[in-house]
Amino acid sequence: MHRRLDYRTVTLREDGRAIRIIDQTRLPQQVVFCDLETQEQIRHAIYTLQVRGAPAIGVTAAYGLALAAGEIDARDRDGFMGQLADKKAYLAAARPTAVNLFWALDEMETFAAGLRYRDPKQMAADMLQRAREVEAQDVRVCRRxxxxxxxxxxxxxxxxxxxxxxxxxxxxxxxxxxxxxxxxxxxxxxxxxxxxxxxxxxxxxxxxxxxxxxxxxxxxxxxxxxxxxxxxxxxxxxxxxxxxxxxxxxxxxxxxxxxxxxxxxxxxxxxxxxxxxxxxxxxxxxxxxxxxxxxxxxxxxxxxxxxxxxxxxxxxxxxxxxxxxxxxxxxxxxxxxxxxxxxxxxxxxxxxxxxxxxx
Missing domain, CATH: 3.40.50.10470 (Translation initiation factor eif-2b; domain 2)
Structure with missing residues (x-):
């Protein structure tokens, strides 16, 4: 399929520690990439439309919650899920209309809830892999x-x-x-x-x-x-x-x-x-x-x-x-x-x- 850009609007930075987006507030004068490392930066990027469009917001939210999971300090699975719910609510408040934001957050939380007998660090790692799958799925879906x-x-x-x-x-x-x-x-x-x-x-x-x-x-x-x-x-x-x-x-x-x-x-x-x-x-x-x-x-x-x-x-x-x-x-x-x-x-x-x- 024809496309104009060889790089992705939203993806995970190579080191797995940040979301890399095209800052759409800088277009069309400049194509500028922006790395979102913190939850505050991710939520701000969604609210200010640095990243926008329902599918792109969904992918950003999936990665955002996965990165948030990596910051959780919990002794057990229940503690992990409790903190994850709070982080999910924080990102969900960024914008109210685009359902992909909530779909992606729900998808990630449901995935985490289905991980049985995993320690918190492993759960966070698995969530990051699931977010990668959300990105790959978006590409397949849009082609169809x-x-x-x-x-x-x-x-x-x-x-x-x-x-x-x-x-x-x-x-x-x-x-x-x-x-x-x-x-x-x-x-x-x-x-x-x-x-x-x-x-x-x-x-x-x-x-x-x-x-x-x-x-x-x-x-x-x-x-x-x-x-x-x-x-x-x-x-x-x-x-x-x-x-x-x-x-x-x-x-x-x-x-x-x-x-x-x-x-x-x-x-x-x-x-x-x-x-x-x-x-x-x-x-x-x-x-x-x-x-x-x-x-x-x-x-x-x-x-x-x-x-x-x-x-x-x-x-x-x-x-x-x-x-x-x-x-x-x-x-x-x-x-x-x-x-x-x-x-x-x-x-x-x-x-x-x-x-x-x-x-």
Missing amino acids: IGENGLALLQDGWGILTHCNAGQLAAVLYGTALAPVYAGAERGYTFHMYCDETRPLLQGARLTAFEMRAAGIDTTLLCDNMAATAMARGDIQAVLVGADRIAANGDTANKIGTLGVAILAQHYGIPFYVCAPLSTFDPCCESGADITIEQRPGTEISEMWYKQPMAPAGVKLYNPAFDVTPAALITGIVSEYGVARAPYTHSIPALFAARKRQPV
Whole structure:
């Protein structure tokens, strides 16, 4: 599969003592690697979006808890598990919406709980190996999402994406952009349209950067230009990622995704969500149950400007995500195939497929 970077967005440093990430707050001007050695650094990196994207957050959390386990000073297994629960809670508080954060932490805690008759040091070592497996699994999963998503596209199409769900949101391939990379490998000539994606401009800073570096024809749009591009006939499909998918198919993604979905329905354009099963939350009945992260208003009024662009004292509203109802989603592309309405039937089928043959 085609990809633009030979290095990984998230991985374990060679000495096994730190997480090495690409600091995404420095892009696109600089590609800077950052080593996260302490729990404070790991949590800060997740909160400030030095590392972001649901799969990348999950891998970071898995490594983070494994490294935290190595710091535990306990005499027995029960003491180890008690301290591990505290460290898990600390990392879980970094961001509330992306379910991969909680999935990875739960996965690591469950793994540790299943280690019987092990001393704490050995348990920590085994957890680190399990985190390596989480990283490797992300690569396999995203490759499969790319292949499944490509089957829905045609050569020459114009494709709109919102925010960043590419390599920088995962380890190597991404989710919503994985089909684009798969197509590029086969010689497809997609034209990518990237919403800039307020408030953190992750489409402008990250997606446009990825696509340009991969040699893929790319046009950057302000968020409020998507309707015009659709009306002109420039867009034949929309591909977006997800941070949490409810049991009924309602999907939380970066703020502005809902508006794109409404526009796509109006113009008869297929709207696909691309996400691994780790982003699905069967315990979340609908989008109404998804907690939406509220971020500092200064990200809108000051962050990207030499001087404030809004009048002093104006109220600021800055949700990081919105929820797209399942009725607006043409299909959800996972590593186990494409779920379609009714999602209350097709999503459980994906989980059943995972039980039969895990990726």
